Amino acid sequence: MSQLARERLPNQRWAESSLVPHPHRLELKGALDSLSWPNVCAYCGSRADELIEVRKVVRRRPRRGGGSSLNSHIIARARIPYCSSCAEQHRAMEVRPSAGHRIFATLFHPLIIPIVGSLFFLRISLPTALTTSPFAEGGWIAWGLPTLFIFIIVWTGFLLLRMARERDIPAPTEITKACDFSGNVSQLFEGERHIYRLRNETFAQALAKLNPDRMWTDQDQARSRRRMHITSIALLALIVLAWVVVYVFRL
Secondary structure: OOHHHHHOOHHHHHHHHOOOOOOEEEEEEOOHHHOOOOOEOOOOOOEOOEEEEEEEEEEOOOOOOOOOOHHHEEEEEEEEEEOHHHHHHHHHHOOOOOHHHHHHHHHOOOOHHHHHHHHHHHHHHHHHHHOOOOOOOOHHHHHHHHHHHHHHHHHHHHHHHHHHHHHOOOOOOOOHHHEEEOOOOOOOOOOOEEEEEEOOHHHHHHHHHHOHHHEOOHHHHHHHHHHHHHHHHHHHHHHHHHHHHHHHHHO
């Protein structure tokens, strides 16, 4: 691993591995919608005529120990400037999933199985619950089963809708890939920041010039590394202290 790669923190290396390998890289503080965008086309470098909202599904770095979580993916949005010619080319290249495809993908997703099963058992258990007092003997069972099935339906339906939203995002085109961006790569107690991979040198220079106070510097990187070490040591100390307290009270 090179010296530069060793200086990068895990969040940064994870984010950069998923970006398009354009020659120009910027790391800027602040949310994606808080930047000052130059009046320059991100693809060809000519004068920009419009903003295109680019949406992408960003994967979070998995936690140690593996496994996935509800927040393993987020949808990031940025309004990026393009000239009218590149914008038209993007719209001609963009492929959006049809309504029929979205409905088919939702109805035949594996998550439909627990929803249908829970609806079936809810229909069976709910009449009994409605005729039983929750305070009567065995009432908690009569009401607990419908409550469980309703929870499964609501939670699984939420997951299904979330996945449907992600599927609705069209794949990036060659045009929108010209300004690729990461999710939030900040650590605990740091402000939000993102990494940008840029195709066009004119656009990259203009973006950096417009946001000088947002540039992530070597000094910022050094402070971030020190903060990571201090946080890790403090967390380890808290774990050891908790173990000692538990051990002492068990004596």
